[in-house]
Amino acid sequence: MDAIRTSDLTKHYSATVALEGLDLTVREGEVYGYLGPNGAGKTTTIRLLLGLHRPTRGSAELFGLDAWANPVEAHQRVAYVAGEPFLWPAMTGAETFEFMARLHGGTDRAYRDSLVERFELDPRKKIRALSKGNRQKVQLIAALSTRADLLLLDEPTSGLDPLMEMVFRECANEAKGRGQTIFLSSHILSEVEAVCDRVGILRAGRLVDQGTLAELRHLSAHTVDVSFAGPAPALAPIPGVEVEHPAPDALRLEVSANMERVVEALAGHPVVTLTSREPSLEEIFLHHYATASAPSPDETAGGEAAAVPEDGGRHTATRHT
Amino acid sequence: MSDASHPRTAEAEARGSPAGAVARRAFRDARVRTLAFAYLFAIYSYIQPVGYRHAYPTLASRVAFAQAFGNNVGLRFLYGYPFDLLTVGGYTAWRVGGTLAIAAAAFGILAAVRPLRGDEEAGRTELVLAGALGRRRSYLAVMAAIAAGTAILWLAMLVGFVIGGLPWGGSAYLALATTSVVPVFAGIGAIASQVAPTRRIALELGGAAVGVFLLLRVVADTAASLAWLRWFTPLGWAEEMRPFTGARPVVLVLPVLATIGLLIGAERLFARRDIGTGVLPARDTADPRFGLLSSPSAQAIRTLRGGLIAWAASVTVFAYILGVVSRSVSSSDIPKNIEQQLAKLGIGSILTSTGYLSFVFFFFVLALCLFVCAQVGGARREEEDDRLETLLALPVGRIRWLTGRLLVAAGATAALALLAGAATWAGAATTGASVPFAQMLGAGANCLPVAFLFLGLAALAYAVAPRASTGIAYGIVMVSFLWQAVGSLLGAPQWLVDLTPFAHIALVPAQSFHPAPAAILVAISVACAAGALALFRRRDLLGA
Numbered sequence: 086m087d088a089i090r091t092s093d094l095t096k097h098y099s100a101t102v103a104l105e106g107l108d109l110t111v112r113e114g115e116v117y118g119y120l121g122p123n124g125a126g127k128t129t130t131i132r133l134l135l136g137l138h139r140p141t142r143g144s145a146e147l148f149g150l151d152a153w154a155n156p157v158e159a160h161q162r163v164a165y166v167a168g169e170p171f172l173w174p175a176m177t178g179a180e181t182f183e184f185m186a187r188l189h190g191g192t193d194r195a196y197r198d199s200l201v202e203r204f205e206l207d208p209r210k211k212i213r214a215l216s217k218g219n220r221q222k223v224q225l226i227a228a229l230s231t232r233a234d235l236l237l238l239d240e241p242t243s244g245l246d247p248l249m250e251m252v253f254r255e256c257a258n259e260a261k262g263r264g265q266t267i268f269l270s271s272h273i274l275s276e277v278e279a280v281c282d283r284v285g286i287l288r289a290g291r292l293v294d295q296g297t298l299a300e301l302r303h304l305s306a307h308t309v310d311v312s313f314a315g316p317a318p319a320l321a322p323i324p325g326v327e328v329e330h331p332a333p334d335a336l337r338l339e340v341s342a343n344m345e346r347v348v349e350a351l352a353g354h355p356v357v358t359l360t361s362r363e364p365s366l367e368e369i370f371l372h373h374y375a376t377a378s379a380p381s382p383d384e385t386a387g388g389e390a391a392a393v394p395e396d397g398g399r400h401t402a403t404r405h406t
Numbered sequence: 407m408s409d410a411s412h413p414r415t416a417e418a419e420a421r422g423s424p425a426g427a428v429a430r431r432a433f434r435d436a437r438v439r440t441l442a443f444a445y446l447f448a449i450y451s452y453i454q455p456v457g458y459r460h461a462y463p464t465l466a467s468r469v470a471f472a473q474a475f476g477n478n479v480g481l482r483f484l485y486g487y488p489f490d491l492l493t494v495g496g497y498t499a500w501r502v503g504g505t506l507a508i509a510a511a512a513f514g515i516l517a518a519v520r521p522l523r524g525d526e527e528a529g530r531t532e533l534v535l536a537g538a539l540g541r542r543r544s545y546l547a548v549m550a551a552i553a554a555g556t557a558i559l560w561l562a563m564l565v566g567f568v569i570g571g572l573p574w575g576g577s578a579y580l581a582l583a584t585t586s587v588v589p590v591f592a593g594i595g596a597i598a599s600q601v602a603p604t605r606r607i608a609l610e611l612g613g614a615a616v617g618v619f620l621l622l623r624v625v626a627d628t629a630a631s632l633a634w635l636r637w638f639t640p641l642g643w644a645e646e647m648r649p650f651t652g653a654r655p656v657v658l659v660l661p662v663l664a665t666i667g668l669l670i671g672a673e674r675l676f677a678r679r680d681i682g683t684g685v686l687p688a689r690d691t692a693d694p695r696f697g698l699l700s701s702p703s704a705q706a707i708r709t710l711r712g713g714l715i716a717w718a719a720s721v722t723v724f725a726y727i728l729g730v731v732s733r734s735v736s737s738s739d740i741p742k743n744i745e746q747q748l749a750k751l752g753i754g755s756i757l758t759s760t761g762y763l764s765f766v767f768f769f770f771v772l773a774l775c776l777f778v779c780a781q782v783g784g785a786r787r788e789e790e791d792d793r794l795e796t797l798l799a800l801p802v803g804r805i806r807w808l809t810g811r812l813l814v815a816a817g818a819t820a821a822l823a824l825l826a827g828a829a830t831w832a833g834a835a836t837t838g839a840s841v842p843f844a845q846m847l848g849a850g851a852n853c854l855p856v857a858f859l860f861l862g863l864a865a866l867a868y869a870v871a872p873r874a875s876t877g878i879a880y881g882i883v884m885v886s887f888l889w890q891a892v893g894s895l896l897g898a899p900q901w902l903v904d905l906t907p908f909a910h911i912a913l914v915p916a917q918s919f920h921p922a923p924a925a926i927l928v929a930i931s932v933a934c935a936a937g938a939l940a941l942f943r944r945r946d947l948l949g950a
Binding site: 139173185224 | 604688689690691692693694695696699700701702705709791792793795796797798799800801802803804806944945946947
């Protein structure tokens with residue numbers, strides 16, 4: 086059974102389109118990274134998944150249960166961390182844990198105590214006396230210690246320091262190891278890269294790209310840096326390859342075609358060094374947003390199709406043909 | 407800021423100074439409350455002269471009325487000390503000075519705590535002080551906003567009096583006497599805001615101050631030998647200014663000096679401390695207490711506990727005193743025709759112990775209606791501050807949550823109503839009055855159908871229009887409460903007057919309980935609550 090399945094999930098707030106035609110499937114045990122800039126619709130998606138807001142169109146299911154019609158049954162298998170910690174200011178951390186544990190059921194108290202230590206939280210402090218990062222820890226500990234089948238995490242590390250962010254990554258990987266499903270909404274790309282199996286990229290309410298990190302990389306251009314003994318040669322145009330001249334004796338090739346053609350073209354030239362690297366998630370991500378605002382001249386020069394399809398939704402491998 | 411050699415300053419002034427921006431913001435934030443109070447003040451001020459003239463058209467009837475009321479301790483307890491009951495102005499000054507002065511005190515506390523401690527707790531003060539505005543100027547800007555709000559209340563009263571037929575000059579002075587209470591209590595609220603680390607504690611301190619000063623006035627007004635105590639409470643100063651009854655404007659010096667002293671004191675405290683803290687230390691760590699955490703309703707009781715205890719304590723104290731006072735109400739020397747005329751003022755057979763108690767419980771109904779509005783407002787606050795999102799992301803259903811909140815509110819209301827009955831009985835019993843205990847509990851329970859009706863209506867407003875719901879709920883209560891008084895004065899047809907639920911309350915214990923209207927009120931309230939649940943289930947959660 087799928088942990089999350091949405092079909093044509095759409096939310097409009099009066100005239101604003103917050104989410105449009107989202108078809109998303111997250112399998113059980115999968116760690117799914119949900120990327121998008123501020124205002125892209127990440128939080129809206131999670132509110133719809135939790136049945137806090139009602140879809141304008143379409144539906145969302147958690148473990149086969151409709152998110153809007155059966156929220157209570159669905160939430161028994163879900164733990165949620167909101168992007169902002171909204172807790173009861175007069176209660177201490179320990180009291181908050183107890184309250185949420187009693188409402189959720191199935192909390193692993195021993196694991197919770199170990200999490201309190203690892204996140205270095207003082208549970209005797211009242212929520213109002215905690216900084217934002219520390220309040221975020223309270224939420225994270227409460228959610229992780231439920232050992233829920235599905236963790237819905239909305240920018241869970243906002244406000245955490247880098248050390249605590251590492252602790253979070255460890256915990257997320259432990260949860261993954263136990264077979265828990267994680268839906269991680271974020272705009273911290275290194276975090277998504279470190280823990281996620283599959284990634285979806287959201288822009289202006291539409292899912293514009295989706296796949297495993299390897300697939301996304303495969304679909305994107307590799308960067309090949311070449312340096313020469315002497316001035317760089319002028320290469321004949323190769324379809325699917327863009328050429329830049331960062332220095333007189335160097336070339337940078339953005340290769341979205343077969344690498345064989347590049348090797349053929351370089352043969353016979355005095356190559357000194359040749360390095361090839363995959364695009365980082367950041368480059369993939371920025372690529373989507375850069376092309377969203379205005380198509381860059383490099384891309385049109387390569388003769389490629391426009392990067393972002395206007396139908397939104399189920400965009401797959403049509404971008405680089 | 408007016409230094410002309412600074413071109414940038416002149417430019418900034420053209421766009422409006424930062425202090426002006428803070429003052430306008432504070433005034434805007436308070437506008438709903440200010441308008442609600444202005445409405446209440448205007449209507450109440452209008453009703454008094456019109457009602458008196460209507461009920462006592464001749465001098466003879468006024469003399470009889472004054473004789474009957476001159477020594478009525480029960481009424482003095484409620485309305486303050488009457489200096490002159492033979493003139494329209496004197497009567498109005500008595501009624502307004504007694505009742506609206508208390509509302510003015512509450513207004514002063516709220517007006518100060520919300521922009522001072524409330525904004526500081528929310529982190530907005532920090533933002534303001536991080537800008538080009540010093541503490542003193544931002545504090546003065548807030549005070550300017552409160553002064554503007556006070557001026558609006560003064561104007562509302564003036565308009566009410568003048569339309570009610572009182573002369574301009576006397577009306578302006580009476581309105582000034584009553585609104586002189588506002589700045590003093592705003593000063594108390596300002597001190598409380600410096601002392602308390604949270605908004606809630608500041609409001610509790612301010613509420614306690616209102617209670618103490620009211621108690622002082624009550625003692626001074628009811629016990630002739632202790633009349634000098636009036637000089638020790640701002641509520642008494644408003645009486646001692648004696649509008650329409652030999653005005654003594656010199657007394658105005660007292661509220662002016664007190665206000666200046668309090669405001670300077672609060673400013674000194676504000677200048678010394680760290681932003682985000684109070685003079686009283688906040689208890690930031692505590693050993694965990696795991697009671698009342700088993701359900702959202704239990705946790706709601708836990709969160710509301712402090713407020714519920716404060717309500718219970720105030721209701722107990724006032725009901726007990728009312729019980730004590732009821733003993734000294736006597737009708738032996740009241741002519742029958744005067745009693746009939748009293749009924750025209752809407753105060754029934756107030757001159758007997760049971761009649762007086764019935765009348766007093768009418769005010770408890772109002773208090774309980776305001777209490778249920780506050781309860782539904784508390785539920786809305788959970789949603790507004792997004793904590794409800796945290797809660798409903800757990801396996802907690804919306805219906806279960808809202809039903810729980812409404813039941814907690816209903817239960818607390820019932821407890822307060824019965825407490826009022828029991829405390830009144832205890833007060834009466836200590837002075838040897840023989841009111842049956844069951845009858846007083848009945849008087850308490852008799853308050854409930856109307857309170858429940860407003861609980862249902864407030865819940866419905868919350869489900870339909872969450873952002874406006876708290877204002878709507880309080881508004882409906884106040885309009886309904888004044889509807890009857892205004893309606894009968896304007897000679898409105900009975901069916902129109904009957905639209906307000908307050909018209910259907912039996913005056914228990916003087917009258918017997920009316921089961922049919924009570925059942926209808928409860929049925930409507932249940933229907934409203936059911937509708938609220940159904941609609942709340944279907945809407946999006948809505949933050950601030």
